[in-house]
Amino acid sequence: MKLRLKIWRQKSQDSDGAFENYELDGVSSGMSFLEMLDFLNERLVSEGREPVAFDHDCREGICGACSLMINGAAHGPQQEVTTCQLHMRAFRDGDEICIEPWRSAAFPVLKDLITDRSALDRVMQAGGFVSVSTGGVPDANTIPVSKNLADLAMDAAACIGCGACVAACKNSSAMLFVSAKVSQLSLLPQGQPERGRRALRMVGQMDKEGFGHCTNTSACEAACPKHISVSHIARLNREYLKASLCGGEEELLSD
Amino acid sequence: MDLDAKIPSGPLAEKWNRHKFEMKLVSPANKRRYRIIVVGTGLAGSSAAASLAELGYQVEAFCYQDSPRRAHSIAAQGGINASKNYPADGDSIFRLFYDTIKGGDFRSREANVYRLAEVSGSIIDQAVAQGVPFAREYGGSLANRSFGGAQVSRTFYARGQTGQQLLLGAYSALSRQIGQGSVRMHARKEMLDLVLVDGRAAGIIVRDLVTGRISRHAADAVVLATGGYGNTFFLSTNAAGCNVTAAFRAYKRGAGFANPCFTQIHPTCIPVSGDHQSKLTLMSESLRNDGRVWVPRKQGDQRAPHEIPPEERDYYLERKYPAFGNLAPRDIASRSAKEVCDAGYGIGQSGLGVYLDFADAIQRLGEKTVRERYGNLFHMYQKITDENPYQIPMRIYPAVHYTMGGLWVDYNLQSTIPGLHVIGEANFSDHGANRLGASALMQGLADGYFVLPGTIGHYLAGITPGQVTTEHPEFGDVEKQVRDKIGKFFSSNGSRSPTSFHKELGKIMWDHCGMARTKAGLEEALRKIPELRDEFWKNLRVTGNGEELNQQLEKAGRVADFLEFGELMCRDALIREESCGGHFREEHQTEDGEARRNDAAFSHVAVWEHKGKEKVPQRHQEELKFENVKVAIRSYK
Numbered sequence: 001m002k003l004r005l006k007i008w009r010q011k012s013q014d015s016d017g018a019f020e021n022y023e024l025d026g027v028s029s030g031m032s033f034l035e036m037l038d039f040l041n042e043r044l045v046s047e048g049r050e051p052v053a054f055d056h057d058c059r060e061g062i063c064g065a066c067s068l069m070i071n072g073a074a075h076g077p078q079q080e081v082t083t084c085q086l087h088m089r090a091f092r093d094g095d096e097i098c099i100e101p102w103r104s105a106a107f108p109v110l111k112d113l114i115t116d117r118s119a120l121d122r123v124m125q126a127g128g129f130v131s132v133s134t135g136g137v138p139d140a141n142t143i144p145v146s147k148n149l150a151d152l153a154m155d156a157a158a159c160i161g162c163g164a165c166v167a168a169c170k171n172s173s174a175m176l177f178v179s180a181k182v183s184q185l186s187l188l189p190q191g192q193p194e195r196g197r198r199a200l201r202m203v204g205q206m207d208k209e210g211f212g213h214c215t216n217t218s219a220c221e222a223a224c225p226k227h228i229s230v231s232h233i234a235r236l237n238r239e240y241l242k243a244s245l246c247g248g249e250e251e252l253l254s255d
Numbered sequence: 256m257d258l259d260a261k262i263p264s265g266p267l268a269e270k271w272n273r274h275k276f277e278m279k280l281v282s283p284a285n286k287r288r289y290r291i292i293v294v295g296t297g298l299a300g301s302s303a304a305a306s307l308a309e310l311g312y313q314v315e316a317f318c319y320q321d322s323p324r325r326a327h328s329i330a331a332q333g334g335i336n337a338s339k340n341y342p343a344d345g346d347s348i349f350r351l352f353y354d355t356i357k358g359g360d361f362r363s364r365e366a367n368v369y370r371l372a373e374v375s376g377s378i379i380d381q382a383v384a385q386g387v388p389f390a391r392e393y394g395g396s397l398a399n400r401s402f403g404g405a406q407v408s409r410t411f412y413a414r415g416q417t418g419q420q421l422l423l424g425a426y427s428a429l430s431r432q433i434g435q436g437s438v439r440m441h442a443r444k445e446m447l448d449l450v451l452v453d454g455r456a457a458g459i460i461v462r463d464l465v466t467g468r469i470s471r472h473a474a475d476a477v478v479l480a481t482g483g484y485g486n487t488f489f490l491s492t493n494a495a496g497c498n499v500t501a502a503f504r505a506y507k508r509g510a511g512f513a514n515p516c517f518t519q520i521h522p523t524c525i526p527v528s529g530d531h532q533s534k535l536t537l538m539s540e541s542l543r544n545d546g547r548v549w550v551p552r553k554q555g556d557q558r559a560p561h562e563i564p565p566e567e568r569d570y571y572l573e574r575k576y577p578a579f580g581n582l583a584p585r586d587i588a589s590r591s592a593k594e595v596c597d598a599g600y601g602i603g604q605s606g607l608g609v610y611l612d613f614a615d616a617i618q619r620l621g622e623k624t625v626r627e628r629y630g631n632l633f634h635m636y637q638k639i640t641d642e643n644p645y646q647i648p649m650r651i652y653p654a655v656h657y658t659m660g661g662l663w664v665d666y667n668l669q670s671t672i673p674g675l676h677v678i679g680e681a682n683f684s685d686h687g688a689n690r691l692g693a694s695a696l697m698q699g700l701a702d703g704y705f706v707l708p709g710t711i712g713h714y715l716a717g718i719t720p721g722q723v724t725t726e727h728p729e730f731g732d733v734e735k736q737v738r739d740k741i742g743k744f745f746s747s748n749g750s751r752s753p754t755s756f757h758k759e760l761g762k763i764m765w766d767h768c769g770m771a772r773t774k775a776g777l778e779e780a781l782r783k784i785p786e787l788r789d790e791f792w793k794n795l796r797v798t799g800n801g802e803e804l805n806q807q808l809e810k811a812g813r814v815a816d817f818l819e820f821g822e823l824m825c826r827d828a829l830i831r832e833e834s835c836g837g838h839f840r841e842e843h844q845t846e847d848g849e850a851r852r853n854d855a856a857f858s859h860v861a862v863w864e865h866k867g868k869e870k871v872p873q874r875h876q877e878e879l880k881f882e883n884v885k886v887a888i889r890s891y892k
Binding site: 011012028030031032034035038039041042044045046048049050051053055056057058059060061062063064065080081085087089110111114116117118120121124125126127128129130131132133134135137138139140141143144145146147150151153154157158160161184185188190191 | 376377423427496534796806
């Protein structure tokens with residue numbers, strides 16, 4: 001099939017960007033979206049033109065590296081897929097496809113479609129862990145966890161940290177991302193001792209990074225390739241409130 | 256080349272404990288004076304960086320991805336082995352050790368493998384303490400499933416995302432240390448060379464992938480946790496960025512490279528669908544617990560799978576290997592698939608595919624249970640192929656997946672370069688000629704959490720910290736070489752992209768150094784690869800420049816190393832005149848097509864030493880001694 005691509009091009013973080021148009025013929029429906037971009041890039045290189053830079057790695061929907069707003073939707077038109085799992089059979093011959101990087105002040109564009117998502121790492125560094133060091137832990141089966149809780153924690157833990165929730169949100173809120181980790185660890189017995197501290201610290205860092213507030217539109221859940229539920233945001237709010245009122249703050253202050 | 260494996264004396268079961276006592280220690284107050292570089296943040300790298308920082312060392316961690324959480328360990332699906340024996344089905348440290356040695360076709364070191372089995376249980380304890388949400392039984396205890404090459408259920412799992420959950424566990428430990436300032440994380444930085452001072456690893460040269468800036472980093476020890484070299488084949492289950500550069504640079508600086516021809520072809524991947532394809536997607540081995548592999552009994556049968564009655568199907572793994580059936584080890588399952596396809600029984604348009612059928616499992620367990628066990632894998636399959644595996648059997652075919660070969664290391668995980676340690680898939684040590692399913696996660700984490708943090712102290716205790724700085728002339732020399740090489744990529748000004756060379760190399764490798772190898776084929780590859788390499792340097796086109804984010808330049812650097820490394824793989828495969836594990840030489844097979852090992856001539860590790868540009872590398876041998884297992888013909892019948 002033949003496509004008309006409208007792609008955001010930007011030389012570096014400091015330079016201005018603009019859309020450029022490309023006609024691409026010979027795309028097959030079995031290609032993944034990223035393979036279509038590979039195909040475009042091979043063509044650009046053969047013409048001596050600068051190829052389009054985009055983030056990608058595992059190409060099987062788990063590493064969270066790929067991104068892209070495709071016709072205004074994070075990871076494209078389909079539900080529960082990352083861009084690398086999106087195939088060109090989702091499009092039709094003659095389609096115009098608009099491709100942009102994630103849009104959020106917390107994710108500055110580095111080049112073309114590549115953004116800097118290190119803010120998410122810093123949120124994790126603020127508290128997205130259980131403070132255990134290697135060794136000296138009890139036998140795994142001495143910590144029983146009910147199957148239902150383990151399953152629920154796993155639903156939250158499935159987050160791949162791609163940032164689609166932020167990109168889809170009109171406020172650039174990272175609440176779904178933060179809630180996935182807070183929720184996972186607050187559901188499990190291992191996460192209890194630092195429960196309040198974790199919620200306060202991760203939310204604190206999230207605010208510092210310039211992510212916006214949550215206004216409950218659920219756009220994040222709709223865009224999430226792992227279908228992480230907004231009910232985790234409700235749990236985060238509960239955790240945060242409880243910690244603010246009942247002692248989590250003191251724990252934080254005692255740091 | 257000194258290949259003393261430094262295996263501790265004493266009975267097998269006591270070696271590691273004895274060694275832990277005999278190793279020198281660095282006192283807690285002195286640890287902060289030592290700086291350690293860790294390259295790569297997969298399971299091995301993240302767990303090592305976190306554990307070393309917890310101990311008090313200064314750690315500098317590097318990864319080429321934008322975040323340490325994205326390393327390709329994340330894509331491991333099925334599970335992690337540990338000899339916990341929770342199901343009380345007869346497992347033990349010795350059994351896991353034995354299964355791994357046998358699974359590796361008696362080409363790995365007894366002492367290393369025993370230690371791996373010994374610490375396997377602690378990995379599960381550690382991960383659970385971190386909050387890794389492993390699958391549970393209703394009573395709250397951990398669930399297990401079985402995997403290829405074992406007759407016990409020792410595999411722990413988190414749905415089909417075990418690698419992701421274990422990596423995020425290690426990443427959380429690493430994040431905690433980064434937050435505390437005890438690890439300095441350098442993301443989007445690629446190691447381009449290793450610096451030696453007085454024969455010891457003293458640091459690395461790195462390119463910032465965003466700005467193009469080249470920088471020097473000095474340390475008292477360097478740890479490579481840079482994964483495997485499966486992408487030499489272009490098409491593999493590896494991530495697009497996986498590469499051999501760090502390991503190959505170390506090899507060129509004097510580190511021995513062991514068994515490069517030992518590559519693992521995974522039996523259950525989604526078949527290739529066209530020449531635009533950029534990667535192959537694995538379908539977890541765990542699927543073979545409930546899926547049955549078959550092809551039609553009639554050659555070229557074009558009927559839809561449900562139209563073929565059971566008596567006209569050949570469940571060839573169950574037929575050939577009744578004791579292990581669909582759970583035969585990977586090398587055997589892959590070769591069997593190739594065999595039936597080569598004989599004309601393959602399915603799909605290309606004839607390069609076999610069915611993996613869940614109809615019986617769905618009938619026996621119900622769709623709900625099957626969905627619970629494999630839901631995300633079925634979902635992934637459907638997204639890629641547009642077919643519903645609850646209704647139509649999956650089509651699968653083998654693909655390059657893992658590399659057992661790697662930089663040679665001794666019992667302390669130190670390479671032939673003092674101070675250079677190698678962990679995880681990047682080393683060669685534990686899987687012999689074939690890795691069993693769910694053992695990669697085990698080895699990566701064993702190395703990173705429990706082995707390296709002890710053994711590196713033994714090395715550090717023998718040196719004075721902080722002796723070498725980046726001002727040393729060696730750093731200047733190596734940096735200049737790195738810059739010259741980058742300049743060379745832009746100078747040829749040819750017409751072909753780096754990817755086009757990579758694809759061509761991949762085809763040569765798959766055709767001649769893939770699932771079945773022959774003398775003639777390998778010799779042909781050894782002619783073709785240098786020709787391709789010549790063309791690469793004459794006709795390469797890299798757009799842009801070196802002082803910016805330039806993915807073409809990154810790719811060119813990696814392909815340049817694959818083009819040299821592929822030759823080493825073929826050379827190793829040519830000399831190893833036997834079939835063992837993933838290395839199958841057609842000249843060496845039994846009458847019924849099984850691999851025929853040659854223990855008299857090849858019961859050793861082949862270790863390659865770089866002898867200089869355009870010179871033939873030298874092959875050394877580390878003899879393998881088996882004192883605790885009886886070396887036998889591997890049978891899964």
